Amino acid sequence: MKSCEVNFDGLVGPTHNYGGLSFGNVASQSNSQQHSNPKEAALQGLQKMKALMDMGFVQGVLAPQERPDVAALRNLGFSGTDAQVIQQAAKQAMPLLVASCSASSMWVANAATVSPSADTADGRVHFTAANLNCKYHRSIEHPTTSRVLGAMFADAKHFAHHAALPAVAQFGDEGAANHTRFCREYGEAGVEFFVFGRSAFDSRYPAPQKYPARQTLEASQAVARLHGLKDDGVVYAQQNPAVIDAGVFHNDVIAVGNGEMLFYHEDAFLNTEQMLAELQAKLGKLGGNFQSVCVPRAQVNVEDAVRSYLFNSQLLTRPDGSMLLIVPEECRSNERVWHYLQGLTNSGGLIREVKVFDLKQSMQNGGGPACLRLRVALNETELAAVNPGVIMTAPLYETLTQWVGKHYRDSLRETDLADPQLLLECRTALDELTQILKLGSVYPFQIN
Ligand code: SUG
Numbered sequence: 327m328k329s330c331e332v333n334f335d336g337l338v339g340p341t342h343n344y345g346g347l348s349f350g351n352v353a354s355q356s357n358s359q360q361h362s363n364p365k366e367a368a369l370q371g372l373q374k375m376k377a378l379m380d381m382g383f384v385q386g387v388l389a390p391q392e393r394p395d396v397a398a399l400r401n402l403g404f405s406g407t408d409a410q411v412i413q414q415a416a417k418q419a420m421p422l423l424v425a426s427c428s429a430s431s432m433w434v435a436n437a438a439t440v441s442p443s444a445d446t447a448d449g450r451v452h453f454t455a456a457n458l459n460c461k462y463h464r465s466i467e468h469p470t471t472s473r474v475l476g477a478m479f480a481d482a483k484h485f486a487h488h489a490a491l492p493a494v495a496q497f498g499d500e501g502a503a504n505h506t507r508f509c510r511e512y513g514e515a516g517v518e519f520f521v522f523g524r525s526a527f528d529s530r531y532p533a534p535q536k537y538p539a540r541q542t543l544e545a546s547q548a549v550a551r552l553h554g555l556k557d558d559g560v561v562y563a564q565q566n567p568a569v570i571d572a573g574v575f576h577n578d579v580i581a582v583g584n585g586e587m588l589f590y591h592e593d594a595f596l597n598t599e600q601m602l603a604e605l606q607a608k609l610g611k612l613g614g615n616f617q618s619v620c621v622p623r624a625q626v627n628v629e630d631a632v633r634s635y636l637f638n639s640q641l642l643t644r645p646d647g648s649m650l651l652i653v654p655e656e657c658r659s660n661e662r663v664w665h666y667l668q669g670l671t672n673s674g675g676l677i678r679e680v681k682v683f684d685l686k687q688s689m690q691n692g693g694g695p696a697c698l699r700l701r702v703a704l705n706e707t708e709l710a711a712v713n714p715g716v717i718m719t720a721p722l723y724e725t726l727t728q729w730v731g732k733h734y735r736d737s738l739r740e741t742d743l744a745d746p747q748l749l750l751e752c753r754t755a756l757d758e759l760t761q762i763l764k765l766g767s768v769y770p771f772q773i774n
Pocket of ligand 1: 351503
């Protein structure tokens with residue numbers, strides 16, 4: 327049976343803003359308080375989705391969340407009508423209002439970890455929503471994420487959903503941003519590669535000194551157990567703590583994998599040789615031929631990698647088996663990175679083409695092309711069982727573009743977040759969106 331990898335991209339929500347909320351994420355911190363353009367952000371994302379669809383890839387859409395999250399503010403003690411909750415928070419605790427307004431669910435690489443049916447014990451596609459508990463503004467995403475994923479992948483015969491891991495730092499889980507899968511064909515059993523930043527229970531693993539390591543080994547192991555993965559089909563590796571301290575807050579900022587290929591930076595991991603040997607051996611047992619491209623620090627240093635998001639690219643297999651890299655504009659404007667990419671595509675290797683996208687609105691908060699997508703490998707039967715409302719088509723692209731044009735503002739500053747009208751605008755937009763994407767009721771304002 328034919329299988330493919332579907333990219334589900336997060337649609338940017340109407341409250342996209344620069345809150346400076348992510349300590350350890352250089353872009354988020356340095357663009358704090360800039361004014362944002364939610365309309366442009368959403369359109370940039372939609373254009374990437376459309377372009378991939380036009381190239382022949384199956385593309386999906388993942389809906390944004392209700393913001394401000396009034397229920398989260400109520401949990402923190404604000405009360406009264408929704409408008410009063412927002413106004414009280416603005417007056418007494420602006421950082422909490424800003425956090426409750428974040429459109430961060432757009433970075434759906436952090437929505438969940440997904441294991442395709444070929445890897446799992448019960449032959450279903452497994453999803454574990456990520457608890458994202460390193461950052462308050464992200465930790466409030468998973469309940470709605472679970473409902474949205476449930477509405478997209480509803481058929482329990484094919485899809486299994488797990489709730490987020492316990493919401494404590496020891497099980498910090500950032501979803502697919504720290505997970506990659508290697509395989510010969512998407513429908514064949516593969517090797518799932520979990521990259522962690524620290525261990526919560528074993529002090530032998532080093533930890534970064536300056537910035538938090540968001541993903542723990544124990545969280546990755548729990549996800550592998552929940553998904554029913556075989557030991558032979560899993561490799562764990564530790565991210566180099568020094569690169570976390572240099573701003574690499576997720577592994578997908580320093581490495582990307584697809585098919586049998588890992589594209590990574592020389593400084594990305596600890597014990598790299600041992601890790602590569604294990605990947606080679608485990609994929610080899612499954613009949614695969616593991617390959618890797620290491621980018622030497624002498625050509626692209628970690629700072630350039632973090633600024634340009636070279637590794638936060640989408641590595642896609644074209645019909646002839648060669649690969650295409652989808653990179654952000656920031657790669658073209660960095661001379662060393664662009665020079666490296668020219669050499670890479672001309673070297674006769676597997677990566678033959680680079681396509682550049684303008685995702686500046688998202689990039690300024692530390693979200694590149696790969697952050698904006700959740701990969702789900704599906705066979706034909708499973709693809710047919712996905713809610714068809716979330717699969718991108720030319721008419722859906724037109725509808726969503728018009729929907730954004732109708733509902734989104736083109737400028738947002740921190741002071742605008744205190745406007746209760748913004749909540750109403752967001753709810754009106756999302757109510758219409760659930761009808762467009764045929765999701766049913768998934769938002770708190772639709773349920774309560
Ligand atoms: O979690 N930024 C996100 C970026 C997530 C990128 N995802 C991947 N690498 N997969 C984060 O740090 C910034 C929000 C703000 O500052 O307004 C933010 O949440």
